[in-house]
Amino acid sequence: MRTDVNKINEMTPHQELTEGLMMFAGGTSKGFKTGEWRTNTPVFLEEKCKQCLLCAPVCPDCSIPVKDSKRAEFDYDHCKGCGICAKVCPFGAIEMKEGR
Amino acid sequence: MNNLNLKEIMNKPERLAPGHRMCAGCGATIGVRAVLRALHEGDYAVIGNATGCLEVSTYMYPYTAWEDSYIHNAFENAGATLSGVETAYKALKKKGKIPEDVNYKFITFGGDGGTYDIGFQSLSGAMERNHDMVYVCYDNGAYMNTGIQRSSATPMYADTTTTPVGSQSNGKMQNRKDLAAIIAEHDVPYVAQTTLTTDFKDLHRKSEKAIYTEGACFLNMMAPCPRGWQYDTSEIMKICKLAVDTCYWPLFEVDHGKWILNYEPKKKLPIEDFLREQGRFKHLFKKGNEDLLVQFQQEVDRRWENLLYRCARED
């Protein structure tokens, strides 16, 4: 009875919605692209980055992926462009630019 | 306690997925991520949630941002709801319906509306019964989900939509309720007050301690709201630092009844430094309102002295 989120949308007939609107799955919000909300965009300047990782925990949108203690490129599908990461970076490795 | 090294901790898989609808720059989600990072890998969790911004934004059908099992019931009953889940765990373990080696942890999140106010009775009951759970209040000092109305967590003089500043009003008339102290008086094993700091050590350590201390634990986590507090979204970490350095939001814990101060600023900054950053206090800086700032400072000082006394008398 696990739920496939891709089979549920605003056109789905009632018989095919999940019981009690429960979701029998975790983390399905990844399919919703909040990056479209963005009006300002952070740009990652990798050459300036010292991988201190101070930027990763301050992201409200989990949009700075970390692997093997190194951050990667922004997840622009979900980044809302709040600019917190750019403010906390001690090395100027994140710049905010206007627009998406 | 385990490793508090940020570079190590950040390698853990995220337990809050992106794609939730919290506002850009929201403090609550930063805090939630940090709390969840304190869960040990391999441990399962059930997350409870009072109605509020976090709930309507993280589980909007069919999109759940939670990688763990999650239950939202209503606004005023997150404490009771999770106490039911935790008791079910005990019952099912006893009956052998959950494997011996499976370990579940129970964490519930509520805003200050769902925690200080409408859910206070439910929280108090769950704490008094000492369920093995953690209740985390993400305190942004007003009912933000319904549009920035005052709560009992709102600081004095804040401009909110039910305490608007006007020709006859300087904002909220009352001081905020000290919820961490009230829960500590329930004689639960662990209570802490925390917020977002650059290295996240305070929040991580307290979350881990709360999650892995048996019994009912409570975290009061200040989580600024850019819309309600009226500041630029990028400034959140600066605001949190000023809250701590002005002693507006002291970092402390009450461990099995023992009050411990976790941070004392080398130089206690004047409260103006914290207030000036936020639009909700801009009327305090108008000519003629100097006495209001003095009163605000006096209240911060009174509470700070009280906290120092509580922490010192334990020595």
Add this chain to the structure above:
Amino acid sequence: MPKKDRMSGNEAVAYAIKQINPDVMPAFPITPSTEIPQMVSSYIANGEVDTEFIPVESEHSSMSAAIGAQAAGARTLTATSSAGLALMWEELLLAASNRMPLALALVNRTLSGPININCDHTDSMGARDTGWIQIYAENNQEVYDNFIQAYPIAEHKDVHLPIMICQDGFITSHAVENIELMDDDVVKEFVGEYEPEEFLLNPGKPMAVGPYAISAYAMEARKNQEIALENSKDVIWQVAKEYEKISGRKYGFFEEYRTKDADYIMLIMGSAAGTAKQAVDELREQGKKVGVLKLRVFRPFPAKEIAAALSRCKAVAIMDRCESYNGNGGPLGSEVTAALFRNKVMIEAVNYIYGLAGRDFTVENVFDIFAQLDDAVTSGTEIEQYQYIGLRK
């Protein structure tokens, strides 16, 4: 072997709970249901059940915790009355919309004000549209039997809805009667183990309960919930049939007592049906063709079946132990007359309000009512369609 015993209605429910051995019971005391959590607590204290009791600080929290426990995968119940049920109101809706098959032992008591501890159906009738199944009992035997049937109905895969097993405060809850109890193993086998397919504490299979749903989903969810309640009709029948096999006692949506050739029928719920039956027996001896339709299942409402059962009589007295404050009658008055109209059964249908807040309901009251119906039908006397019985005037 079934054994005979003497028990109050509260004891009967507690005994059924002991035999079922549910996982979790959050509860808060309120007269007249207080004994139920007390007795379960004693069973726990003496190691007679494995149930975990949560001594919550209010009924609001008992229903909240019950929803949490049930979602987590535990077979859960609570008990309450009156203001306790009223305080749960928001959570009653959530238990149903979140499709939690938990059970509630309701001991009917009136609601304030004025504050009063005695029986009427104001509490459960106030919760009639919360999405719960509601089953009522005439006596202690029925309370016991209904409670044992509760989980097989609620947990059925086509239902997954909460169920309220109602009995009349003090009248059955505290009165001791003879009762036949089944063996523990027979009850255990009948009720079975609770094995939900999905639950919060299912390692590696996370789930999420209680979403915000935009309009595009919320209306569809409500229809699905309504379908589940309709489905419960068949399930209630099936479970009653199975139950008859182990108990020898027959149950349905209602009991028809001497109605076959009756010109006048009294439709009534709960303990007062006993009074009505006694009056009917006396009237039958005088040659009067009268009968009683004792409604057992109020939710889902068996409208078609009621209309069919009343189709051959000349007049029905619809008895409400509850005032609706709609200016037009009680809840049964509204629903039964709607059922008759929709099924084109055009008989005289008079709605009586009786027994509020513990007011006695007597055999003489029943005589009066049948006399009124007879007068209206045979002499054409105009009859007040909505009236109080047993009221000082």
